[in-house]
Amino acid sequence: MAQIAARLSAPLSVEVHGRRGVGVGTVAAALDAAGVETAACGDVAVVVIAEVLKPEDEALLAELERAGRPVVVVLNKADLAGSGPGGPVATAHRRARRLQELAGVPVVPMIALLAVPAVAALPAPLVSALQLLVAEPADLTSADAFVTGSHRLSVSVRTDLLERLDRFGIAHATLALSRGADVEALPALWRRLSGLDGVQAAIEAAAAPVRYRRLRRALAELRAVGGSAVGRFLAADGTVIAVMAAAVEVVQAAGLAVDPGTGRQAHLCRARQWRRYRDGPVNALHRSCGNDIVRGSLRLAAAGEHR
Known part of the structure; x- marks a missing residue:
């Protein structure tokens, strides 16, 4: 029983794939920092583009579809998506929706570089550097201009800021600070911009x-264990x-909708709908799901009738 429970409650893991230069390592680091377990052969495949x-x-x-693997595509570097309506992040969201139609799997925009400081604290000297940039703005028209331009911040500090936040993250952080935001609010800002959630x-x-x-x-394994207590649990x-x-x-x-209604009639209607779905031209997974939705809906309808 303990082994069955351990297998059932084991954390899910992801494997991260992608071409060279798209930020595979940064996406993996961001997910790791956020507590998502990454593995060479995970339960879900993340493809970075x-x-x-x-x-x-x-x-x-x-290849992943042929293997029957769940897949999520991450459209990384959303801050470089271009200057469309609403800015680069809004442009990246529109592009992700178009790409999703082509890919046939979920496509989600992300700025992985900003996800790391969103969940792992930025070193205090770099936070102080951002505060100085509010009082003494630097040239952010390009990465080279930011690093080589004349400024009281050392080149090494500016380079470190670029490597951790890029110009997009620096610009938004200094703008927020200039508008009165607290330093403690910066991780939440970077998290929202990153698309990590x-x-x-x-x-x-x-x-x-x-x-x-x-x-x-797990249920099949429990049936094999047998016993009256297990039988009562399975039928509960x-x-x-x-x-x-x-x-x-x-x-x-x-992408299918399930009626969340709670009345007895809603439960019965749901059972009829998903019985038709279960008996239609669907794969084995969805046939099993349809059967479980029918069974659960009928049990809820019976419980409502007995109240």
């Missing part, structure tokens, strides 16, 4: 089939509804 989907990206996505949410959604399969496997309302919830996550991650 920059600007466009290149033929090698498409080949990798096709969106990437984590996409990974969490992509992992829904992994969690569901783990749960189904809470167990049936927990399995339904995991199945709902799978179909919602695939």
